[in-house]
Amino acid sequence: MTNQSKYHPAIKPYTLQDGATLYRFTAYLGVDPLTGKDKIVTRSKFATAKQAQIALDKLKYGLNNGQVPENNRKSFVNVHEEWDVLYKESGIVMSTYSKTEGYFKNHIIPFFGDMKVAKITVQHCEEFAVQLSKKLKYFHHIVNYASDVMDAAVRYNYINSNPFRIAKIPNEQVQEKTDNYLEIQDFKVLLDYCKKLDLKSYALLRLLMFTGMRKGELIAITWSDIDFSEKTLEIYEAYSYSKHNKGNNIGLTKGKRSRNIVLDDQTLEVLKKWQQEQKNLFIQIGIPIKSPDQQLVFSNSVNNFIKLDYSNQLLRKALDVLNLKYITVHGLRHTHATQLTEAEASLISIQQRLGHIEKTNTTDHFYVHVTKKVKINTLNSLLTYLAENNIY
Structure with a gap:
């Protein structure tokens, strides 16, 4: 029996105890482009010399294209661990990180x-997406996270391409239009x-109803954020809880943009009365x-942060008593946006008041500023609209 393959000199047969013949090779693949060192690999247990040749060709091709042979043994979990380090430090709030952590775990x-x-x-990617689609109504964001890990594997030269990029992912169910807002009546x-x-x-719910601020923003505001003489509220921080926060639950607002909004006189009067009562x-x-810069406007019985769901509980109890349809605090935000729109406020002034990231053209983004006059006009438009509906 010859001890050398016609396919490649490095491919050699060997005989098992039962008499079966298999093939193996020890081959020099060249210089590893990542380390600059010679790369020698050994592979065995091939049923034919042709199979060994194919494996050897793949290794050579992979090395020449920046794919290190050892990296073929990187598991998804391994890559996720590497991806997770950068993701956690990417500037996301830890409450979002906790949700993402749950997507991977579950x-x-x-x-x-x-x-x-x-x-x-x-096929694996498509099977994964199909399984999710049978369990969850909205699942594309989870598929995207899995794909992000595979993108990281490409960046780190563990693989040459991300199979998610050409996988056919099922469509999510058509999202029904939500009614998480209150009609004017x-x-x-x-x-x-x-x-x-x-x-x-009253002060807490009224502030939510007349500003559309997020509940996390509400929890974080201090008395120094309210300027009673200028009739403004500065919103630049938000509360979010996560086990990863290590007690540091105050961070930037969603979108990482501060905003200054004008408050109506009656809301300011209610807040002023509450400030004095809180002191007493x-x-x-x-x-x-x-x-003032440390004293929370709304605190618990030991002068610390109220629970994240506190405002929702207040709202839920009120809606139950009144037998009104259930909405969340975020529904009050939707309600405020709807009222501003019906009051014919400008889009950019609504975006500013709600703290949305403007997705407008370059001219709007860089040159159109929401001045105090525009902010006052926006509030006045809202108050006129509410007065027309016998509200204020």
């Missing part, structure tokens, strides 16, 4: 797990009811009052 890792990234095929009913609540609850309550129970 959906992505259980499917791909220890699969070698070099072995993940288009129900808004009036809710506002009239809030006026009968304790001052803290703290004095009665012996809790030190903090400086």
